[in-house]
Amino acid sequence: GRVRRVLSGRPVRLLTFPLVSTALVLATELTVYFTPYFATALRVGWLHELMYLHLLAAGCLFVLPVLTREQALPAWCTHPVRAAxxxxxxxxxxxxxxxxxxxxxxIAGAWYLHHAPPWSSDVHHDQQLGGGAMLGVSELAALPFLLVVLAQWARAERTQTAVLDRRLDGELAPAAPAQGPAVLVRPWWETEQGEVAERVRRAPA
Structure with a gap:
């Protein structure tokens, strides 16, 4: 349908190309945190929601093509390449x-200095903790993602092995006898002309 044509079009293929989508994710995160984008989004509600959508869309450009069976990735992007x-x-x-x-x-220092929670004594230390949390969450999120790709790889290998085994069994199997119409074979005593056959024919049933 139309949606499939759009998903398989050149613009989507370009955006979901693994190196391009990875660069877009990195550029999005750096733009959010190291430009006025983040500080402005903290003050403007609709921009804050748009920022979440922006981050989600950038992540989906990489995640969905790798996890799904859509033909958005190039042919060389096999399961080992996806895992890498x-x-x-x-x-x-x-x-x-x-x-x-x-x-x-x-980062967005004016906002956080004004809205610092009462239990926080050092906003700079909070930012360090936040960066550490970002680091930990990114690695924890990548682990199940990698496990899913490895599971898909193992499943694909089992399927390919089963197909090859069936093909090999078919090539090694002996040729079946040709199937044709059944031929009625008469008993030997009805076709032979010897004395024994003559006696059998004359014998009472």
Missing amino acids: LVFLDGIVDALPGLVVMTHGTL
């Missing part, structure tokens, strides 16, 4: 958290 890309994406996703954790200045 997921591992690489987990490393790339850790970079924003690492940068936030080690950043010397506050």
Whole structure:
């Protein structure tokens, strides 16, 4: 249908190309946290929701083609390549958290200094904890993702092995005798002309 044609079109294939989608995810996260985007989104409600949608859409560009069976990925992107890309994406996703954790200045500092919770004594320390949380969550999210890809790889290998086994069994099986119309074979004593056959024919039933 129309949706499938759109999903298999050139723009979607370009955006879901593994290296492109990974770069888009990294660029999105760095743009959110190291431009006025994040500070503005904290003050403007609709922009805050748009930011969530932006982050979700960027992540889906990488995740959905790798996990689904849609033909959005190139032919060379086999299951081993997908597993390697997921591992690489987990490393790339850790970079924003690492940068936030080690950043010397506050991100959206005016907002957090004004809205600091009463139990927080050091906003800079909170940012370091937040960066560490981003780092940990990104790695924890990548682990089940990698396990799913590995499970798909194992399932595909079993299916391919079963197909090859059936094909090999078919090639090694002896040829079946040709199937034709049944031929009625008469008893030997009805066709032979010897003395024994003559006696059998004359014998009472």
